Amino acid sequence: MATLNSNIPAGPLAQKWEHHKFSTKLINPANKRKYKIIVVGAGLAGSSAAATLAELGYEVHNFVFHDSPRRAHSVAAQGGINAAKNYQNDGDSVHRLFYDTIKGGDFRAREANVHRLAEVSVNIIDQCAAQGVPFAREYGGLLDNRSFGGAQVSRTFYARGQTGQQLLLGAYSALCRNIANGGVKSHTHAEMLDLVVVDGHAKGIIVRNLQTGEITRHNADAVVLATGGYGNAYNLSTYARGSNATAIWRAYKRGACFGNPCYTQIHPTCIPVSGDYQSKLTLMSESLRNDGRVWVPKKKDDCKRNPADIAESDRDYYLERMYPAFGNLAPRDIASRAAKVVCDEGRGIGETGLGVYLDFADAIKRLGEGKVRERYGNLFAMYHEITNEDAYQTPMRIYPAMHYTMGGLWVDYNLMSNLPGLFVLGEANFSDHGANRLGASALMQGLADGYFVLPATISGYLATQKPDKRPATDNAAFKQAEESVQTITKRLLNNKGSRTPASFHKALGKLIWEHCGMARTKAGLERGIKLIGELREQYWKHVKVAGEAGEWNQSLENAGRVADFMELGELLCRDALHREESCGGHFREEYQYTKNDAEVQQGLVNPGDVKRRDDVFAYVAAWEYAGEGKAPVLNKEPLVYEEVKMSTRSYK
Amino acid sequence: MKVTLKVWRQKSRNTPGEFKTYESPALNPNMSFLEMLDVVNEELANRGEEPIAFDHDCREGICGTCSLVIDGKPHGPHQGVATCQTYMRSFKNGDEIVVEPFRARAFPLVKDLVVDRKALDRIQHAGGFISVRTGSAPDANNILVPKENADLAMDAAQCIGCGACVAACKNASAMLFVAAKVSHLGLLPQGQPERHRRVKAMVDQMDAEGFGGCTVTGSCEAVCPKEISLDFIARMNRDYAAALIRGEPKPIAGSGAG
Amino acid sequence: MSSISSLYKSSLGQKYVMAASGTLLFLFVVGHLVGNLQVFGSPELINTYAHFLKSKPLLLWGVRLGLLALVALHVITAVQLSLANKAARPVEYAKPPTYGSAWQSRYMLGTGSVIAAFVVYHLAHFTALLPGINGVGDFRTLEATLPGGEKTHDVYAMIVLGFQVWWVTLFYLVAQAVLFIHLGHGLASMFQSLGFRNHIWWPRIQLFAKVASIAIFIGYALIPVSIYLRVVGADYAETKRFELKPAALVEPAAATGKEAK
Structure with a gap:
């Protein structure tokens, strides 16, 4: 059994982070450069962490499998980033952002982590604005905000429909500056294939150069994984095709616990699947729900009819009906499940019957087409490119799709896994979103972890390590890890099979x-x-894997990743099976409110809403690898709420 | 529908390449161009041939990984989209489609349709940033940015770094890329202190990478998936001239630490 | 000095050189046109003008050498840039990309070379007065008397006689057409290269380039065409034709001249 110590600092919630920063050991500026840190991944969390650690004086090595750090999939986030700036004077505060996030996560996240996230959110905006991120502005030159999925205040900062790209370019520019001044050594086209653990501490990684196929060993005093989520286990998702779980999965197999793998997020507004050939689902920004109205026909027979011919009275604006307070802005898990419910009733639209309408007719009537074009023009154009339909004329068709994974490697308050020396940031860890993530919070978490949290906490671990004692790459553990990588590669290439990894x-x-x-x-x-x-x-x-090991070989890359998804997929199901409750993105049909429940009768929730079981499942499930062919071991970290009372999550 | 593909195949940088012709299986017009290649690759793999190597990742037109020159046009027949957002309905049944890699000395070939675009990163390393340490930023609303400047900066900042401008230019020039980066930061108040140093360093690195010069043909603008305007090149030319006129800063006289 | 060398070392700096020398050459082309349009006046008008220019040898040669230097700079830089541009794409496309670009912009080096060839001919034709290349005879012997009584070279007669030769007129017309193409792109690009452009001014700059290049073409084409069609100076030409020595008769004399050196 692994020892899980969350290392949450004592003291009142709002002061924990301040106290913790003070009590964390520091490293003398002259000594920092002696420490070598590996950062794997260069999305928001990886780039910002690598740049900030280099600014502090550490020797940083950054690894990405892309040809450039700027291509990491954080780039694709559209909507925005939350911060408790209260620039709109609409009652926002750190505490409100904290509370919204905890509630949004269905009370399955750690209080202390989430509060810290809300605290540093304001610094993120300052940092990004100073870097030149072109956030939307008002005429007076001040920053503009909008309200976003599930929030009743306007706290979302945005840069047209490409907030992710702009924030990533900001972090990438910081990374570039530190590459130029020698603080960061950037390794691109470099895929991490194993974690090296020496005497129980993470001390290095094994890397394959995707251009040449060369396998190399890299040692360090600490290893930081910021490699994103594992949603591509579902194959069809809004993830980039290259997004993979290999880094975190190999770390899991080296002893790092995997937290809450069953917490996956299905995004409600994606373009429906059109055929078997499909490689990827495209997300339409959630911001569309600010002005679009979601509906399906009331009658099954109307589903195949032209939506324009369906009378207003025959339409079911089901989100507005079921969740009148939040309406079309209901949180993602709720909106997704509602779409599934109406489609399961046979009222789904489109060829496959797996789709609902997102209608802008009212918005165009109210605001004029020009205003709608100004707000969503690029999204409408994208929709047109993909579907060949004009959303100004006819409602968009949308359906939920795999989008984000709240689960990930287990980390403590310092973002360190149960394997000392292994730190995990961003989507790759499990820590801040509980069972469901609110819109515009992923960017916030990635940057919080990279810019502000890890750089402050990593010194606590490094102070216990002596850089002159860093294991060399000829250490037996490195040799063993490299051999294990070579074995997998050989096995894949020498397999005389008949089916492609993609199939x-x-x-x-x-x-x-x-x-x-x-x-x-x-x-x-x-x-x-x-x-x-x-x-x-x-x-x-x-x-069957084509090509050779010593060259650019996309089949081989893919084969290794699929092999890991095969194992991870099973763990995902195991976790979902063990968690006999519904919460956030994890919906067990056995655990839902029915009309006999008091909460439904009080009007707090609808029949069919998720039913948590706080008495039995208020814990983090941290799965531990037990060896090939053995069932993983379940470790539990109880979720202790000091500030917030776990309550029924109502959006009515 | 079905199409015939004439695809550039080249095992590695140092082996000669050639066009090979492939007949596609039956396609759905709603497939993206890359999904069509996926399907063709599955067939190749099932036949025991090596799949066509091509770069791709997000498949929603924002990461800038996908490339390809399709029938002589980077990112295919449509304006303002990347290859990954090009759909087969843009072609006709029976079309012959020529698919080539981006060609430029600064983009050495890796394999088949994959090229190495790290030269663009090196230009960014030279100066594509505002030097602000984490933690040292003032409150975001302390820096006022006129909306029109913010909007114009955003127009430039949309660049996804795909390199199509280079691929399209008859001189394989990276001017549009560099101009977009220089303009994005140069238009904002935060970018002013390093404005001239930045443009000088980035243009010099661009030259050092072996890109060609701009002859204002406008091809880059025409293929840019984000439709970035040539106006930004003029803006960069202006900034670079100002940087040249200002010259190198005066060396600081030695002053010992206190 | 260092900023000049760094100017020339950078591709952008070379573009500035192209644009700046192009701008000056364009101004010369305009001035030259204004001077030449005097051919539509009386013979005395243009002859007086030519005589005036020749009477200031310092200015004349200063301008000539300056222009030559500009042309040299423009041509050498163009060749250097073209070589660098060619080198930037060692492997061509099977289907060379052409969309989006105005076709004029793709043939600047070609049109430039034609113009350079024309300039050489034009200088030999009307400045150096090389006999044997004009298809008529020796222009050096043409003489006119100015209203003041001074004798001067009869430029008017030279122009009129010169353009009555069909292939000369044709060559000039072709060269003007090529210049039109060159300026059509070059004029607007100069503004771009020097950074004078934004979304408001770019359409205006393009309009200016179009109008100016058309005006220059019409202005320059009008001269040989109206002479060839005998609209201008046909009678005067006949009175002067006898002064011309056939080129064949002149050559031995020129040869003797060289020997005398």
């Missing part, structure tokens, strides 16, 4: 989506686990 990935994705998607059941999950196990067996028997 297996498709099959895996379908299995997980079907059995561990928006609605999960005990029987379904058990069946899913069995089928995934079988598929994995098939994989190693029948997979």
